[in-house]
Amino acid sequence: MERSSFDDFFFTETAVITITTINLTLPSYFLLSGLPRLEHLHVWISLPVSFMYLVALLSTFCVLFVIKTEPSLHQPMYLFLSMLLVTDLVQSNSTIPKMLLIFWFNHREISFEGCVVQIFFIHAFSIMNSSVLLAMAFDRYVAVCHPLRHVTILTTPVITKIGILGAMRGILLMLPEVLLLKRLPFCQNHIIKQTYCEHMAVAKISCGDFRINSYYGLFSAFSFVGVDCIFIAASYTLIVMAVLRLPNREDRQKVGNTCVTHICVILVSYISELFSFLSHRFGGHMAETTQMILSNIYLVLPQMFNPIIYGINTKEIQKNVMKIFHFRKSLNL
Template sequence: MQEKPLCLRVVHLLPYSMSDYNRTDFTNPSTFILLGIPGLESAHIWISIPFCAIYAIAVLGNFTILFIVKTEPSLHGPMFYFLCMLAITDLVMSTSTLPKMLSIFWFNSREISFSACLTQMYFIYCFSEMESGILVALAFDRYVAICNPLRYSTILTNSVVAKIGLAVVLRNGILALPYPFLASRWPYCRTNIIPHCYCRHIAVVNLACADIRISSYYGLFDLFSVIGMDVFFIAVSYILILRAIFRLPTKDVRLKTFGTCISHLCAISALYIPDFFSSLTQRFGLNVPLHLRILIATVYLLVPPMLHPIIYGVRTKQIRGRLLQLFTHKEM
């Protein structure tokens, strides 16, 4: 006898009856049911505590970056404009997922409409890849600042920064469209129960009773072409940066110059390492427990928006100085 899919085997964990949701007569269900983290239902409240703290830090930190850059005229430059783009992207990405997760963990509010699920899916893939594009822009900023410092202001004008930002938005806005489009085309005649805490593309299309290889192939294409291309451009930028640094006369000057790149390298690591690990374990890590795969996928979405403002707030001298100035004035 053919083995039942996991989403049917875990249905007993829900306070919903099998007859309500294990239907065979719908093509596009009106609602999906998000399980949260299957196998860890009893720990949902405890899991929600760090998740809520991460979200609070992400929102506070990114709004702080936006406030500081807006109110400090000396920070109205290319790098800080890119940081504002990154902060907005982080806010949208974390807000599109975490409030619904917390409603699952706190209030057992597992239902999500079909259209809302597809919308969440679009925002997740659009803005997570937009982060990657902005990190490429920041790598280009560092390349120009170190390799062509005298031409920095003429190369990275406000017009060029706006065009780079627009290119990042258009690229990822278009490339994320096939995810909800393909998911909306499949017939869902098995179940509408998603063994996940948000509408991840592969978790949704796995419920379809059709050959979904095109969805899986597009996900891999998107991962290795978009993210792979971004990583390639970042790597090329840093090869040129390192070559320029090694040509500097003294060790102290080399270290000081390289120190301006540390925050960017930390942000790159915070985004790409969990991204690749999550994507590969979702597709090929069948021996990895489901709850661990879901936790990895969730951490990948939540941790970068929290870390980016901390990294740039601590490592960027101008932002750190402005923060200290604000706190000093408050104390006075």
């Protein structure tokens, strides 16, 4: 009887230890905090976020529809723009709806699997976004510096391969980050101080050593943002030199307007991402609310401004958008 009691106690304790270990390693859910100390303003904060999200959706679908339906826009620059807008669309749809649920209904719970999927989509498509910006810079370089070879260099199969390589780059760089996150043990603290799941925000609440996660995050950031910025800067240095050599002032102005549009998109994308990246890793002395607002701007502003910037500064897109509205107006009449 004593032996049986000891066996029962031993197996019970083993089961408890096993269950505890599983719970520490794989939490079933996390709680997203929203914006601390601003909970009473969540509904009001949701108003500009909802407006920007709606503008982003409408403008993105409008530009994508115009590019798809207008054969004259089936050119490398507009095909790359379509890729950029799709990556923006996926990023915003993977985070903003959940953010709005927190603001409206205080729906803060998110499953562990859902959190990991959100992290993957945010960062993988951020890498794809950077790859597309680099491809767009290369397209502008070829168009300005080698205009006669532009059509032969950037053919549709080449553009397709560039898109596939950008997607593979994002997936391959993000898979280790997800695996490193899943190896971390989590204790009692399941509250993520954010409105969405971000890699370092989740890693910091673990009760294990997350230094490898931080190091890999820095490596992956340099692997796409750092490298891409270097090549983009090199491309535009060559473009500026080529533009200055153009004899005709109108040609210089036309090329300059096209390049300025792309540079504006690059600045909006990279600056907002840089603020988010630095706030998560080096924002220890920054006010918590300020840190969260900066990291959320990265998910809202580029998605709203990118289609607007191209829609306003690109005459071809403007003309075709006006055609659509004019056609609908004539139907109503």
